[in-house]
Amino acid sequence: MIDTNRVGDEMYRWASDLFPINRSITGAGLRETLTYLKNILPDLTIHEVPSGTRAFDWTVPDEWNIQSAWIADEAGNRVVDFADNNLHVVAYSTPVDEWLTLEELQPHLHSLPDQPDAIPYVTSYYVRRWGFCLSHNEREALKSGRYHVVIDSTLAPGSLSYGELILPGREEKEILLSTYVCHPSMANNELSGPVVVAALAKWISDKSDRQFTYRILFLPETIGSIVYISTNLDAMKRNTIAGVVASCIGDDRGYSLLMSRGGDTLADRAGKLVMKHHAPDYVEYSYLDRGSDERQYCWPGVDLPVVSIMRVGYNGYPEYHTSLDDLTLISPAGLAGGFAAIRKFIELLESNHVYNVTVLCEPQLGRRGFYPTLGGRDVVNSVRSVSNVLAYADGTRDLVDIATHIGISPEEAIDIAKRLEDAGLLEVER
Amino acid sequence: MIDTNRVGDEMYRWASDLFPINRSITGAGLRETLTYLKNILPDLTIHEVPSGTRAFDWTVPDEWNIQSAWIADEAGNRVVDFADNNLHVVAYSTPVDEWLTLEELQPHLHSLPDQPDAIPYVTSYYVRRWGFCLSHNEREALKSGRYHVVIDSTLAPGSLSYGELILPGREEKEILLSTYVCHPSMANNELSGPVVVAALAKWISDKSDRQFTYRILFLPETIGSIVYISTNLDAMKRNTIAGVVASCIGDDRGYSLLMSRGGDTLADRAGKLVMKHHAPDYVEYSYLDRGSDERQYCWPGVDLPVVSIMRVGYNGYPEYHTSLDDLTLISPAGLAGGFAAIRKFIELLESNHVYNVTVLCEPQLGRRGFYPTLGGRDVVNSVRSVSNVLAYADGTRDLVDIATHIGISPEEAIDIAKRLEDAGLLEVER
């Protein structure tokens, strides 16, 4: 049994450690994050892909690193400072050291009038510019005058880093777990994913009897998954039976499931069954609502069977992509709930088979201990689920379909199928 | 035309005659019931299957017979007596002749606290035990003390009896009617089935122009149908186009239709169309709600196209499987309604064909007498159903599908198709 409390606390601790790091789609913060994860998962391989590498329609950009950045007034007071919050700088800002009037500075400032306390998260990966983000209140307080603007950053050939962990199973067929590690200090829309996936990877490593191989990825979003797919597509298409993108999975609000592009893969069917019993009020999104790396995994021609399991989901919460998405937004229990949802998804996949019942007509469940031997008015319903699993084990439905059709949870379905297989009443067709 | 009142009265009389007999899944009461039915249906064949015969996962049990059974108090008063009601003994009770304290007796007693006036119906076919059933009020009134418990029964090799009637038609393709004859004195959940099926068998026998062969079965539930299927499966799979299990079909409450496992066979489609027009408020159950021999007929690998037509249905009424399910629960009109539902189902199947319209574009219905010759504003709708039957007679839909799609009753569909065939506008494709 998993000690859920312990896992939740551990994940929250990892998130707290990783929170201050200034991650982006390349650079030192990304590399530091992957190194931290490698301490947890010693078999994690950290890959470096050189700037300029082509990947389908994209090119790996120069590596971005930043030492410091601030805006100071004429008196030398730093009115905005990267040292206070790494969201203060537009990601991929070019270096600058200038004196500007407030009027000249304004086009480089970003704030949210409708959330005046929040620092927004802004990026400019592929067009060179610089900028600062600050709360609208701070911006409104700026007095006219001249400001000294400094960004001590570098944009130069380097590499894009990502982490990959392959956990072999009895079969080459594999399950994909993917999450992203490219946002600076944000908790739910960043760190919840890596810490839940890291905890899952530990749990999978400890399973001695894995049927499937696991491909576990910690990538910079978009460019990272595109680069990864460009070099691994054949193997992924050949082997992947189901996958999940973990994102926004640490808060205590609802749950959501974002379906694959087609909406009818094994990942979709298993995801729906798990979520219906794990969180009956979960929200189901179609691929039209996509937001993270499922965009790439389900793209035409890539077409991997991948869903996203989230708690409140992209854009579904007001703190999204602002400084308000901090460590108070996630919790050990919230992370543990997300962990449990994906764990159940994996357990279901590991136990999923197309079954055939081995006898024609109902078997005599009574003499096998599945059925009361005394027939009364209530007996008919008492082992209904056992009988239903048998009645739909007709060589055309897998356990996911059977459980969905007869209305039982994944856990109950797995338990019943195992008992019936042990009793010789079910055979695995495939 | 069927004289419905006469048929209803006749069925009710048969049920009244059969009510007192102590039926079980084997034994003298079952045999006496089949003999009574053979008086109605002289061509009925009564088969005997020896105890110990294997049938798939099952074995025909020893034959059970019982002469008498009672519980007497120390004064010799019979406080429970099988002679009063054959539900008082747990079916398949082993013989006993003992003096027991009330405390020792209690584990052998069965009653229903929530229905204190009802004697429950309890069986123990495959585990040897004995027991008595009584109303909870009677049970509560038992005084402490010693009781003389006597069951004069035998459990010994013998045979399982069932009745089979084959009514040949022009084709080998056949329609299955199945009902059960294994419950002691209960009216709706027992006798309604056999008397409705007996009346249908008489009516079918009198039809001179049957397209289909009819296989009509009176079986002990579960073990009887399993035994029957085990020796007739090939022929049944080859020939059966549709079938119906008749059960709980004599009350005056609603109607219900229980679909086959797949839910889309001819029997399902025809059943839905018939019920929609015969009883628009009927309840539709899936195979997940199965309760009688459709459990076997639709089992994976058996997979016959069989539905159940019921009135209120298993477990749908509080008197189910108790002494309250007596002759007051059924009525001539209730039985006649059930009879009519299945009769319409059979008539629809006998007239069901895939049709082709014989002309391209609309035929001129006016000169054939289907259409007013004077065109005014209301004409368009006046023969709409005739035109609709033609418009969907495209060689892909059978009459059941056409009637369902265009919203007409089976009777209207049969009548229109016949008139159009006579007029040369429809041809049977198959």
Added chain:
Amino acid sequence: MIDTNRVGDEMYRWASDLFPINRSITGAGLRETLTYLKNILPDLTIHEVPSGTRAFDWTVPDEWNIQSAWIADEAGNRVVDFADNNLHVVAYSTPVDEWLTLEELQPHLHSLPDQPDAIPYVTSYYVRRWGFCLSHNEREALKSGRYHVVIDSTLAPGSLSYGELILPGREEKEILLSTYVCHPSMANNELSGPVVVAALAKWISDKSDRQFTYRILFLPETIGSIVYISTNLDAMKRNTIAGVVASCIGDDRGYSLLMSRGGDTLADRAGKLVMKHHAPDYVEYSYLDRGSDERQYCWPGVDLPVVSIMRVGYNGYPEYHTSLDDLTLISPAGLAGGFAAIRKFIELLESNHVYNVTVLCEPQLGRRGFYPTLGGRDVVNSVRSVSNVLAYADGTRDLVDIATHIGISPEEAIDIAKRLEDAGLLEVER
């Protein structure tokens, strides 16, 4: 750009010119109407099909012409006169010149008690009789006495006339436009169809770059389309990708779409998408509600992919098939709205392709100008429709399906597809 006001006014003027003509399924009025249309569409071919010609189940009837008709009282006052309104005579009335009592006359009179001011429209094409139609108020006012009844008509071998315009495109594949020209003075259920189709034909003629060939028909309803299909079925079946019947398309009430018999052809899919955006409250009818020549085009074995686009639709308005369906019931704006609906349908078909996205994984829309280069919280949704078109361009869906699935209008879908094709991101699969 179409000048909608100008087109609406022009169509209304044509309808006003054509209104007084006494059309029927044959005869001088029909021919005069076609001649008027040929003035608008010089390439229109007027065909004449001799009386007695067989067409599937039908025969072209004798040609009907009428000079005058009236009922006069004993004082010589014309109480009903065809000269006042050509609806006063039952279409195809045989000649008569008799004196009758009011009682003898009554069986020959037709009126509508529930619409006492309306003259009904009545026909008797295939059974020879004569009759007069009048308002119920006029009929009630008739005094007993003798009446002189005169119909100066001829029913004699002649021909059935229809108009056909073929506008070749780059491909042989064709789009069908069909409307009817056989009703006397009625505006919505007659003239709206021909004037909208004539305007569309002018607009199509002016398109220099037609992909498809257009087959545009002005026919007497039913017999005309049957005759036409009987001689053109092979070519129509081989080439027609979609078609539309235009009928009741000039009022200012709602819109409706009547689906083909199968309901899932390209015409159905395109029609639904257009109507959903052109008139979100449009009513969708199935083929069960058919009323005009779609009855023939979708008949089994004919099975052309044809829908009807209407405004209020057959029988949907109280003035239908009466003298109240006059020029006040239609309007320039009403006609222009109907014209626009079918124009959008054609524009969508002309731009409809199955597309393939040319890159694996998302393309970098930013550097192609589709995407803001500065990533902030709202960017994800800003070019969502562009991304969605790409994401579903997987070689299995045409533009109609993509736009329907992602919820954008035909115009937006056409625009986006063109921009993406220009940018090299989409390729036409077929």
